[in-house]
Amino acid sequence: MASRRRLLFSLIAAPLVLIAAACTTSTPASGTNNAVGAGGSCPYTFAVITHGDNGNFWSVVYKGAKNAAADYGCKLSEVYGSQQQGQAQPDDNAENAQIQNAVNAKVNGIVVSDHDPSIMNSTLASARAAGIPVVLMNAGCDDADIAASQALTCVGQPETLAGQKAGERFHSQGATNVLCVVHQSGQNLLDRCNGIAQGLGVGTTCSTGTAPANGPACTELILSTPNAASNPQQAIGQVTAYLQSHPGIDAVMTLNTAIGQALVSAKPANVKIATFDLDSDIQNDLQASPPTLDFAVDQQQYLQGYLPITFLYLYDKHEGNAVGGGTTVASGPLLVDSTNVKNVAAAIAAGDD
Structure with a gap:
């Protein structure tokens, strides 16, 4: 660097x-x-x-x-x-x-x-x-x-490009039913999710509907918890509950390190986890043996x-x-x-x- x-x-x-x-x-x-x-x-x-x-x-x-x-x-x-x-x-x-x-x-x-x-x-x-x-x-x-x-x-x-690269990485690993977790408003975050859909080859936009049982698919989950990025533990329950009710999801992309780290700590089973951005906690997740985080997108x-x-x-x-x-x-x-x-x-x- x-x-x-x-x-x-x-x-x-x-x-x-x-x-x-x-x-x-x-x-x-x-x-x-x-x-x-x-x-x-x-x-x-x-x-x-x-x-x-x-x-x-x-x-x-x-x-x-x-x-x-x-x-x-x-x-x-x-x-x-x-x-x-x-x-x-x-x-x-x-x-x-x-x-x-x-x-x-x-x-x-x-x-x-x-x-x-x-x-x-x-x-x-x-x-x-x-x-x-x-x-x-x-x-x-x-x-x-x-x-x-x-x-x-x-x-x-370029946020769409970043999402595309993340989607392509998931696809190359065989994870095709991706949940994109949106922690606050902003077109740049939606562009990331849409890029994931494009990288997976499922169209130009990530769906705002309900995640299907099987992929390839990209589905947005917009967190309802106020200030989700600053208080991720209050929001992570929404993510884990969604995963429990949609067991076909095999990968989660968070758009913020705090949400990503909180999801890693929650340890959802059989789901690849990736996030945008880096910090020392994310570094530790990537360096764990075995890694507890699949990858991070560094801007x-x-x-x-x-x-x-x-x-x-x-x-x-x-x-x-x-x-x-x-x-x-x-x-x-x-x-x-x-x-x-x-x-x-x-x-x-x-x-x-």
Whole structure:
């Protein structure tokens, strides 16, 4: 992981002199407006605005952005996640307001997760009209949304592609009746499930109906427990009850590490379990003997924080040089299982995955 990141950085910014700078390690929170990075010779201030919380996944994204700002000596005007701990869902209106605040502040660039394009794209387009370059990350990695928001590019995992790769892996292992567990709202999660259906070869969408007795099939289970990702033990009963009443299911794909780990702990019989994203618990599941988790889909979220700062720096510093060509710079998917988990273990230990 570390070697891949160094190689990618060298390809993008080898000619640049990295400037040593102090970088705050404070936890990002709603309303934060403290500058991050020492400034150095970089005159630019960038805003990082997301729909995320401060949990295991998003803290790595924020770390990537902070590290990039420190490396270039630039500043982050704010690191803001609209979904705070204890909230059931991201607050898209709050995120959109933060985008407008950044435009009003005349920052030199905006990094943003375009979680609700119907709300945010027009605001992002107004940023571009004001001369502020925008790079999407994590959410909004769709060519149509990139164009509508007038962003330079999006750094993230093409979600349908990630689902396809997961579905193909299940299919290759003989597991074809897959339950896709959706822990919160968001088109990106539905795209993952639809990709699984495509990888299994059962059509373009994952069914919202009842799981059949036999596959090939993909069925969505949308959790009804509020704040399922933050309180997975309250939600996992719904998953296990569904499996008990639908014994033909032979694989479960969770879209969040907390739900995935909780399901592993529940130990459903004769069902392959896989999840999106990585953390130390998921690493332990993959390294167990025998493994208690089949595989995980790594979207390398550190890059989703780091690379947008790099791209904005290049754009502002070097006469509008732009990366991505109006499409997505993919940070994933990387399928991690017991055979290659050691390759990413160092990045997980360093908080870079």
